[in-house]
Amino acid sequence: MRLTDQEKAMADGRDGPGIQKAMDLLLRYGEALGAERLVETRNVCSMFTASMPFQRDYAIRQGSMDAMLSEFNLDSQETVEIPPFRAFTSQLQIGFDSAHAPSLGVGEEMMRFYRRSEVHMAGLGAQLMNTCTPYQVGNVPTRGEHCAWMESSAVIYCNSVLGARTNTEGRESTSAAALTARIPYWGYHLDENRYATDVIELDVDVDSTEDWGILGYYVGEQVLERVPALTRRHGTIRTPNLARLKHFGAAASSSGGVEMYHIVGVTPEALTLEQALGRRAPQRTFRYGEAERRATYERINSTAGSHDIQFVMLGCPHYTIEQIWEAAMLLQGRKVHDNCALWIFTPRTIKALADLNGYTRIIEDAGGVLMSDTCSAVSRMIPPGTRAVALDSAKQAHYLPAAVGVQAWFGSTAQCIDAACTGQWRGALQ
Amino acid sequence: MSGAIASDNTAARQTLTLRGRKVVGGVAEGEALVTRQHISGWGGVDPRTGTIIETRHELRGVSFAGKVLVFPGAKGSSGWSSTFHTARLMGMAPAAMLYNETTAKAALGAVVTHAPTVTDFDLDPLQHIETGDWVRVDADRGVVEVVRRAT
Numbered sequence: 001m002r003l004t005d006q007e008k009a010m011a012d013g014r015d016g017p018g019i020q021k022a023m024d025l026l027l028r029y030g031e032a033l034g035a036e037r038l039v040e041t042r043n044v045c046s047m048f049t050a051s052m053p054f055q056r057d058y059a060i061r062q063g064s065m066d067a068m069l070s071e072f073n074l075d076s077q078e079t080v081e082i083p084p085f086r087a088f089t090s091q092l093q094i095g096f097d098s099a100h101a102p103s104l105g106v107g108e109e110m111m112r113f114y115r116r117s118e119v120h121m122a123g124l125g126a127q128l129m130n131t132c133t134p135y136q137v138g139n140v141p142t143r144g145e146h147c148a149w150m151e152s153s154a155v156i157y158c159n160s161v162l163g164a165r166t167n168t169e170g171r172e173s174t175s176a177a178a179l180t181a182r183i184p185y186w187g188y189h190l191d192e193n194r195y196a197t198d199v200i201e202l203d204v205d206v207d208s209t210e211d212w213g214i215l216g217y218y219v220g221e222q223v224l225e226r227v228p229a230l231t232r233r234h235g236t237i238r239t240p241n242l243a244r245l246k247h248f249g250a251a252a253s254s255s256g257g258v259e260m261y262h263i264v265g266v267t268p269e270a271l272t273l274e275q276a277l278g279r280r281a282p283q284r285t286f287r288y289g290e291a292e293r294r295a296t297y298e299r300i301n302s303t304a305g306s307h308d309i310q311f312v313m314l315g316c317p318h319y320t321i322e323q324i325w326e327a328a329m330l331l332q333g334r335k336v337h338d339n340c341a342l343w344i345f346t347p348r349t350i351k352a353l354a355d356l357n358g359y360t361r362i363i364e365d366a367g368g369v370l371m372s373d374t375c376s377a378v379s380r381m382i383p384p385g386t387r388a389v390a391l392d393s394a395k396q397a398h399y400l401p402a403a404v405g406v407q408a409w410f411g412s413t414a415q416c417i418d419a420a421c422t423g424q425w426r427g428a429l430q
Numbered sequence: 431m432s433g434a435i436a437s438d439n440t441a442a443r444q445t446l447t448l449r450g451r452k453v454v455g456g457v458a459e460g461e462a463l464v465t466r467q468h469i470s471g472w473g474g475v476d477p478r479t480g481t482i483i484e485t486r487h488e489l490r491g492v493s494f495a496g497k498v499l500v501f502p503g504a505k506g507s508s509g510w511s512s513t514f515h516t517a518r519l520m521g522m523a524p525a526a527m528l529y530n531e532t533t534a535k536a537a538l539g540a541v542v543t544h545a546p547t548v549t550d551f552d553l554d555p556l557q558h559i560e561t562g563d564w565v566r567v568d569a570d571r572g573v574v575e576v577v578r579r580a581t
Binding site: 008025028029032033034047058071072075137150151154155167168169170171172173186220224225253254256257302303377398399400401403 | 458469474507509510515516519531535538540547
């Protein structure tokens with residue numbers, strides 16, 4: 001790779017061994033990609049704080065946070081001192097909600113270690129947003145901004161909705177980016193890779209958040225890691241809001257590896273279909289109609305069987321304040337069934353707003369819990385005795401059965417709240 | 431010649447050579463584990479055993495530990511690299527990896543797994559390698575030698 005004088009100096013150790021190891025990782029990674037150079041970034045989303053037992057045990061065994069960070073964040077088997085970050089860096093979701101540690105089964109030793117790592121990372125400059133949706137709580141990149149983000153649902157939102165530029169980075173590459181303010185100039189950083197390759201022609205109205213989730217799951221299955229452009233066969237697409245695009249992107253990056261999409265007339269690089277395609281012909285065209293919608297719904301629900309529900313989990317990706325409001329209104333005056341638990345996940349700062357608005361009280365009075373920082377698939381924490389869970393996220397329905405061995409029903413938020421209050425799944429595709 | 435099928439008379443077994451681009455250097459050999467389905471790292475693999483756990487994946491329940499993993503590419507969560515990184519620390523990494531589609535997930539995953547890895551082949555490994563074949567990967571030279579499983 002071609003390096004600038006600054007980059008060569010970092011790679012040669014001018015700025016210390018931590019920066020040198022970060023550059024070493026970026027150079028190995030850039031070569032693996034076939035990248036020709038690095039690009040400067042001032043916006044990183046990564047994972048540093050140690051909220052998993054394996055990392056805690058590693059840090060304790062090796063004797064320091066730096067040892068854990070050297071291995072897990074920089075792929076360095078030699079322990080180096082990790083210096084303060086050079087790029088603005090947001091901490092993504094973590095392994096539990098420290099405010100609900102006892103009910104999540106998190107022990108005191110783990111909590112003590114986590115607190116230590118939290119203080120350590122904030123000291124280095126990590127913004128402790130603790131969410132998979134940093135774009136909800138103060139990290140909103142501008143169009144064209146070069147970023148180094150991980151978390152597939154955030155990456156696809158960053159590229160597609162905001163028009164900023166990132167690949168689906170990992171823990172190691174984003175950590176190296178935080179320390180060096182560099183990331184390989186490759187993939188979605190370049191104009192030519194951002195154009196649509198495939199066209200999805202919608203032949204059915206897509207309106208509810210549930211519908212956008214189903215469509216996302218279908219699109220991911222069809223285009224895998226290619227770039228789709230969505231267009232309405234007749235008429236125009238009703239403009240989806242943040243929650244709908246959050247669910248759509250999360251689903252498309254779970255069933256497939258979609259990192260970038262266009263919605264003609266909605267997303268910033270798709271004023272027209274021709275612009276989205278870069279004036280090229282699409283490689284493939286898919287028609288999404290009622291039959292595709294129903295078949296996709298059945299596949300998302302393929303693990304489901306029992307109609308007895310012990311757990312309802314909402315907030316994948318982390319709920320918006322609008323979604324919390326909706327859930328609170330659906331719950332008002334009702335009670336969560338004795339045989340069922342209801343957990344809703346949102347970023348900490350949005351939970352503070354929900355507290356202020358009185359939504360937390362409504363949810364708690366009904367017997368539900370509003371949590372932050374994590375979700376069940378990430379934490380692998382579910383209420384004891386759960387056999388079947390109800391979800392309004394196609395992404396969570398994709399991952400949770402494999403992660404914790406439960407059946408999952410997917411449906412609308414209203415159907416999930418109904419399941420929480422009756423202990424029964426009565427949902428069906430409308 | 432690249433891609434030519436040669437006959438090894440002494441063993442009476444077919445060998446085949448594929449050529450590609452080095453992703454991660456090194457030399458390793460082992461039994462092939464081939465899937466035509468993309469692999470999900472985090473949420474699709476249990477790094478403690480190297481076992482594929484994704485619901486409806488054709489390799490569900492199968493471990494890639496010590497195998498030459500042949501797959502089209504990576505999909506899903508950005509925890510791909512962390513999962514393979516952890517599998518290496520657990521001693522459950524693949525011996526080598528061969529994939530077709532370069533993505534940030536697959537490339538970074540290969541780097542932190544420290545497994546010799548090759549991509550951009552002259553012949554599609556998914557068409558020419560079967561599970562159970564013996565595969566020798568010289569990633570530094572970009573050469574993959576395949577000895578067919580005795581049938």
